[in-house]
Amino acid sequence: MKCQHCGSNLNIEDKFCSFCGEPNPFAVQHQREMEQFTSDYIETKEEVIKETQGKSRRAGRITVIAVLAALVCIMGLLVFKADDINYWREDKAIADNKDKYMAVVEQLMADEDILGLAYYMQETRIVWNSSFDDYYKVFTTASDYRRMYEYTVELMEIKYQDYSYSTEEEIIENIAEELSSMFEDCERQQFDKDREFSNGKKEFMDATVEQAKLLMRVVFGISAEEADALPTMTEARINVLLEDSYEKKNQK
Amino acid sequence: MRKRIRNSKKKSGEERLFGFVTTVLSLILVILICVFIHAVMQSHDPYLADAEELLRTINSGNYESAISMVHENRANGVDETTDSDFIQPYAVVDYLQAELDYRMSIEAGESAKAASSKVRMNEAYKKMGDMQFKAKEIDRMIIGE
Numbered sequence: 321m322k323c324q325h326c327g328s329n330l331n332i333e334d335k336f337c338s339f340c341g342e343p344n345p346f347a348v349q350h351q352r353e354m355e356q357f358t359s360d361y362i363e364t365k366e367e368v369i370k371e372t373q374g375k376s377r378r379a380g381r382i383t384v385i386a387v388l389a390a391l392v393c394i395m396g397l398l399v400f401k402a403d404d405i406n407y408w409r410e411d412k413a414i415a416d417n418k419d420k421y422m423a424v425v426e427q428l429m430a431d432e433d434i435l436g437l438a439y440y441m442q443e444t445r446i447v448w449n450s451s452f453d454d455y456y457k458v459f460t461t462a463s464d465y466r467r468m469y470e471y472t473v474e475l476m477e478i479k480y481q482d483y484s485y486s487t488e489e490e491i492i493e494n495i496a497e498e499l500s501s502m503f504e505d506c507e508r509q510q511f512d513k514d515r516e517f518s519n520g521k522k523e524f525m526d527a528t529v530e531q532a533k534l535l536m537r538v539v540f541g542i543s544a545e546e547a548d549a550l551p552t553m554t555e556a557r558i559n560v561l562l563e564d565s566y567e568k569k570n571q572k
Numbered sequence: 573m574r575k576r577i578r579n580s581k582k583k584s585g586e587e588r589l590f591g592f593v594t595t596v597l598s599l600i601l602v603i604l605i606c607v608f609i610h611a612v613m614q615s616h617d618p619y620l621a622d623a624e625e626l627l628r629t630i631n632s633g634n635y636e637s638a639i640s641m642v643h644e645n646r647a648n649g650v651d652e653t654t655d656s657d658f659i660q661p662y663a664v665v666d667y668l669q670a671e672l673d674y675r676m677s678i679e680a681g682e683s684a685k686a687a688s689s690k691v692r693m694n695e696a697y698k699k700m701g702d703m704q705f706k707a708k709e710i711d712r713m714i715i716g717e
Binding site: 378381384385388389391392395396398399402403405406409435436438439440442443444469470471473474476477479480481530531534535537538539569570 | 586590593594597598600601604605607608611612614632633634635636639640643644646647648668669672675676677679680709712713714716
């Protein structure tokens with residue numbers, strides 16, 4: 321630019337003319353404008369930095385919340401499945417100690433302790449463990465016998481109790497149902513495997529059936545022939561036989 | 573300037589919301605972790621009858637329940653050796669079962685088994701102590717008088 325007084329060349333930043341020494345009015349304005357620009361630049365820069373940091377901070381927070389929410393969902397699912405996890409752990413413990421449980425089962429079978437076996441398999445939960453699949457029919461038979469035995473004792477004691485939840489007819493019906501179920505469970509079905517009947521299992525189930533027949537003879541007074549015919553009868557026929565026999569026995 | 577103030581208020585509002593949500597989720601997570609640990613540490617303890625409950629059951633004549641209780645206890649290792657209060661009630665149940673076995677053996681004509689059952693009956697009868705009066709009740713019940 322030119323000096324207003326002497327016309328010589330000046331830079332806009334020069335406050336005074338280097339030739340005539342007169343003040344340059346544009347320099348002050350220029351400086352003011354430069355300061356304003358610098359201030360605006362710094363402010364804008366700070367705003368942009370803050371904005372960018374704010375966005376990344378927001379993204380970080382959203383990520384944290386998303387991760388927390390995912391963890392909450394996973395833990396919620398685990399809590400919901402806690403029982404299943406416990407059962408899996410118990411089943412694994414059973415499978416790891418299979419020999420110990422097997423020894424007890426074999427002893428109970430050898431002693432023909434049907435009730436002992438029925439309660440042992442239930443209390444230890446081995447009845448639901450896949451390591452004992454070969455004993456499924458033995459366990460089911462023992463379980464049927466256990467229920468039938470308990471109903472029979474309930475029938476015997478009912479006369480001496482002030483109050484009973486069930487009538488004699490209902491209990492006899494339950495006994496007939498368990499007997500029928502037990503006879504069916506002992507029989508070999510189409511998809512049963514050989515190992516479910518081997519190694520003394522068939523003998524144990526046969527012994528259980530014989531015990532059941534004897535119990536019916538003692539409690540209901542049925543004859544040996546009627547007892548032998550029980551496995552061939554339907555549940556309804558067993559029920560009728562037991563009811564009639566019980567009535568006859570009580571009349572005596 | 574006003575925009576800057578507005579923006580700063582909006583940002584602090586967002587921060588408060590994020591803080592609140594994070595706190596709530598963290599609390600829920602901690603609670604769920606505690607519940608999960610408690611659920612997993614808890615094993616499926618079986619319900620076992622104590623001697624008093626067993627005696628009450630026998631005294632009420634509910635032998636069917638008493639048989640269940642005794643067998644469940646024994647399957648879980650709770651027997652007369654763990655608590656001497658169990659001797660008499662267990663003996664009552666053993667007597668009942670031994671007598672049923674005895675009568676079944678007689679019915680089947682198996683004298684050896686019948687003799688063995690009779691021995692079990694006598695042993696159980698001795699252990700019944702002052703509950704020996706229950707033997708007559710059991711006899712009557714089984715015979716059906």
